[in-house]
Amino acid sequence: MSEINRAVKGTNDILPDKSYKYRFVENKMLETAELFGFKEIRVPVFEHTEVFSRNVGEDTDVVQKEMYTFEDKGGRSITLRPELTAGVVRSVIERGVINGALPAKVCYIGGCYRYEKPQAGRLREFHQFGVECFGAANPAADAEIIALARQILVTLGVKGISLKINSIGCEHCRKNYVAALKSYFEEYKDTLCGTCNGRLNRNPLRILDCKSPICSEIAAKAPLITDYLCDDCKAHFAAVKESLTAQGVMFDVDPHIVRGLDYYNRTVFEFVSGDIGAQSTVCGGGRYDGLVAKMGGNDTPALGFAIGIERLMMLLENTEAPFPEDKKCVLYVAAMGDKAQIKAGGVCAALRDDGIAAQCDLCGRGLKAQLKYADKIGAAYTTVLGDNELADGKVTVKDMKTGETYVCNINDISDKITDLSLKSALHSLEESVLTNG
RNA sequence: GUGGAUGUAGCUUAGUUGGUUAAAGCGCCGGUUUGUGGCACCGGAGACCGUGGGUUCGAGUCCCAUCUUCCACCCCA
Numbered sequence: 110m111s112e113i114n115r116a117v118k119g120t121n122d123i124l125p126d127k128s129y130k131y132r133f134v135e136n137k138m139l140e141t142a143e144l145f146g147f148k149e150i151r152v153p154v155f156e157h158t159e160v161f162s163r164n165v166g167e168d169t170d171v172v173q174k175e176m177y178t179f180e181d182k183g184g185r186s187i188t189l190r191p192e193l194t195a196g197v198v199r200s201v202i203e204r205g206v207i208n209g210a211l212p213a214k215v216c217y218i219g220g221c222y223r224y225e226k227p228q229a230g231r232l233r234e235f236h237q238f239g240v241e242c243f244g245a246a247n248p249a250a251d252a253e254i255i256a257l258a259r260q261i262l263v264t265l266g267v268k269g270i271s272l273k274i275n276s277i278g279c280e281h282c283r284k285n286y287v288a289a290l291k292s293y294f295e296e297y298k299d300t301l302c303g304t305c306n307g308r309l310n311r312n313p314l315r316i317l318d319c320k321s322p323i324c325s326e327i328a329a330k331a332p333l334i335t336d337y338l339c340d341d342c343k344a345h346f347a348a349v350k351e352s353l354t355a356q357g358v359m360f361d362v363d364p365h366i367v368r369g370l371d372y373y374n375r376t377v378f379e380f381v382s383g384d385i386g387a388q389s390t391v392c393g394g395g396r397y398d399g400l401v402a403k404m405g406g407n408d409t410p411a412l413g414f415a416i417g418i419e420r421l422m423m424l425l426e427n428t429e430a431p432f433p434e435d436k437k438c439v440l441y442v443a444a445m446g447d448k449a450q451i452k453a454g455g456v457c458a459a460l461r462d463d464g465i466a467a468q469c470d471l472c473g474r475g476l477k478a479q480l481k482y483a484d485k486i487g488a489a490y491t492t493v494l495g496d497n498e499l500a501d502g503k504v505t506v507k508d509m510k511t512g513e514t515y516v517c518n519i520n521d522i523s524d525k526i527t528d529l530s531l532k533s534a535l536h537s538l539e540e541s542v543l544t545n546g
Numbered sequence: 547g548u549g550g551a552u553g554u555a556g557c558u559u560a561g562u563u564g565g566u567u568a569a570a571g572c573g574c575c576g577g578u579u580u581g582u583g584g585c586a587c588c589g590g591a592g593a594c595c596g597u598g599g600g601u602u603c604g605a606g607u608c609c610c611a612u613c614u615u616c617c618a619c620c621c622c623a
Contacts (some may be wrong), residue, residue, distance in 0.1 A: 115596095118614070174547080192623080221623080226547075228617060237623060304620070321619090344604050369622055379623090386617080392623055417623030445580060476581060484583040493582060509583070 119225070119233025121419070129435040134265060135218055138238045141261045145253065147216040149207075152196045154220060158186040164195045164404060166371025168311055175304065177225040189222035192370070194397070194413060195404075197241050202406035211244030211409075218418070224282035225473045230388030230420045234281060239394075239415035243401065246410040250346050251376040252352030252395060258392050258414050259358055262380060265421070274353075274378040276346035278338050280399070283374070286337035287313055297327045317365045331365045342375055349376055359448060372397040376412070385423045391399070393414040440506070440526050441483035442459040442469040445476055445495040453494050456522060463523045484509065489533070508533075 116122060123131055124377045139149060148169050179188040191198050197215060201207050206215070218238045225231055240257065242250055255272070262270060277283060290313040292300065298309065299353075302321045310315070318327050338346065353360055360378075368377045377395035385391070394414020401409040440460060444453040453469035460467035468486070470479045476493065483491045498519065506515045506525060517525040 115614075135560085174620080223622080225621070226619095227615085228619095231622080235623070239623085315621095319620095342552090387619085388622075390623060415623055420623060441583095443582075477583080478576080480583040482583085488583090491583075495581060505582090507582075514582095514584095 115287065117233070118441065119227040121232055121234070130432050131418070131422065133432060134425070135238065138261050138263055138416070139216065139218070141264055141334060142216040142240055142257060144216070144260075144456075145240075145257045147214040147242075147257070150197060150200065150215040150217050152193065152200045152217065152219070153190075155189050156186045156196050156199065158188040158200050160195050160404075161188050164194065164198070164372060164400060171223060171370065175225055177222045177224060179233060190219075190368075191223045192241055193217055193219055193223055193237055194241060194370075194372070194400075198400055198404055198406075198411070201241075201243060202404055207243045207401065207409050211242045212250065215243075216240040221394045228388065229386035230417070232419060236418040237415040238418055240261060241411060241413035241414055243409050243411045244456065245412070246281075246398070248348035248376075249352055250412060251345075251349040251411075252356060252358075254394065254412055254414055255349075255353060255360075255378055256356050256358055258378075258380060258394070258416070259327075261416065262421075263391070265425060267382075267391075267421070267424060268421070268428045268430070269289070269384055269514075270358040270380050270382045272358065272378060272380050273366050274349070274360050274376065275334070275363055275366045275382040276338060276342060276349075276375050277334055277367060277373060277377055277395075278342045279374050282337055282342050283334075286334050289332045289337060290314065290316075293331050294327070301327065308370055314367045315369070317367050328365065335362075335364055345375055364447065368393065368395055372400040372403075374398055378414070382424050385420055388420065390417070391420050391424055436466065437487040437489060438468050438483070439466045439489050439530065440468075440522070441479070441486070441488035442467060442490045443476055443479040443491060443493045444470055445482065445493065449494040449499060452499060456494070456519065460523050460526065463527070465523060465526055490529065492522065 128292055139335045158176070158178050161176060165172050167173075170333060171191050176191055179187055181187050195215060201213060201215065206213050216239065218236065220234055220311045222234055222235050224233060228234060238261075242254055255274070259272065278286060284510065291309065294305075294313055294316055298306065300323055301309070301316070302319065302324050305316045305319050305321070305324050308319075316324060317331065319325060320329065335343075335346070350360070350362070366377060366379060375396040376397075378393070380392040381389045382391050383389065392414055394412070396410070396412040398410040398412075401407070402410055424430075442453040442456050444450040450470060450473075457467040457469050468483075468488070472478075474482070480491060488509060490506050490508055492504045494504065498504050502519050503516055504519050504522060506517065506522070506529070507513070508515075508529065515525065515529065
């Protein structure tokens with residue numbers, strides 16, 4: 110296979126044998142978000158580079174080395190979005206969404222692009238479902254979006270995930286904390302790993318979730334952010350935890366979780382799984398009260414989260430979560446002879462007008478091959494059109510599962526199929542009630 | 547960016563110490579007398595053995611490089 114005919118490194122094709130699962134999951138997420146009042150927003154895949162570089166954070170890995178940035182023909186610096194929050198915030202400011210009723214709640218699904226080395230749960234093009242809530246400073250909002258994330262995961266049948274939450278404070282209390290951290294880590298300057306040594310001045314917070322055994326041992330005894338929170342932040346975090354408990358959401362406080370993007374403050378959280386390899390965060394999010402103002406909007410508190418769709422799918426598949434079956438062909442109309450083939454097209458058209466999935470031969474194949482095909486695509490019913498049927502206007506419909514046959518007029522075939530489908534659905538419902546109690 | 551593993555038909559694999567037209571199963575297409583799929587039997591298409599170099603009379607088999615995929619670090623969803 111030549112280079113040019115291969116998918117670009119770190120990209121994935123979702124083929125028909127799986128795409129229906131993605132659609133199911135995406136629809137479920139949107140529907141669940143809607144229960145909480147989140148409406149879908151669609152924003153461009155690319156933005157001016159500054160939208161990300163300034164707001165995600167100049168110092169972050171995402172901005173420093175992972176963005177797909179290029180100059181367009183008008184000389185603009187453009188970047189393929191590495192995440193959706195910054196673009197959504199740009200949009201709600203620019204289009205005045207946050208000048209309407211607050212809180213404004215939006216959700217989205219879309220592709221993101223990061224130039225990273227691919228591995229399990231990490232692609233260069235990946236997809237996120239996320240929500241953003243603008244204008245709510247109250248801890249009730251934090252609890253609500255966490256509850257929403259949890260409900261989405263639970264609704265989809267996710268197993269074995271845990272919720273970790275933390276508060277990284279506001280600007281003011283974080284300043285004190287970072288100073289304390291810095292002086293603590295200074296003592297271990299020579300034992301810290303290379304990257305952490307560099308982080309010491311840049312962003313000592315990041316040392317806390319370094320996975321090197323040496324650093325994590327040192328980090329284990331580092332001062333805790335929770336001890337440095339100002340009274341307001343402390344009260345806010347306490348209220349979030351209280352609300353979560355009241356809503357029956359189980360969580361662990363993990364003082365070492367730190368989001369990697371600069372805009373977060375106060376509440377941060379992630380849902381983590383042990384079933385999808387090293388990239389274990391399925392959902393991550395938090396509050397970002399300063400971002401809207403920073404991007405030129407009115408000072409508006411905000412918060413949100415994002416779910417990695419590919420990671421979620423991995424998790425669902427690895428834990429054998431149930432999916433509904435893909436939609437199959439309902440009636441396959443086999444034809445014998447040229448006249449019948451033309452008639453078969455007409456029969457299918459009429460059925461489709463009634464919303465029934467119908468197919469017929471497009472290859473000019475023999476009867477046997479047509480039925481073989483009908484079997485392969487999982488057609489529920491088949492019927493054969495030949496000279497006899499054309500002459501007397503009656504057809505035999507065969508149930509491919511049971512082998513039973515039914516005779517009806519060609520013109521009544523749509524009604525017959527609807528009738529049979531209903532009966533069969535009722536039957537399987539009865540059976541499942543019987544077997545499951 | 548760093549490290550480890552991998553690469554033979556659509557899929558899963560075989561391929562002996564380098565030797566003539568690279569096998570098999572599954573899948574795909576067709577047939578077993580144009581009136582009924584699943585089973586069985588028969589036949590067919592389909593691989594420049596990831597790519598590019600090199601060693602050799604001769605390489606899928608050896609060497610080098612490169613790319614992909616997978617896994618981990620890093621980072622994040």
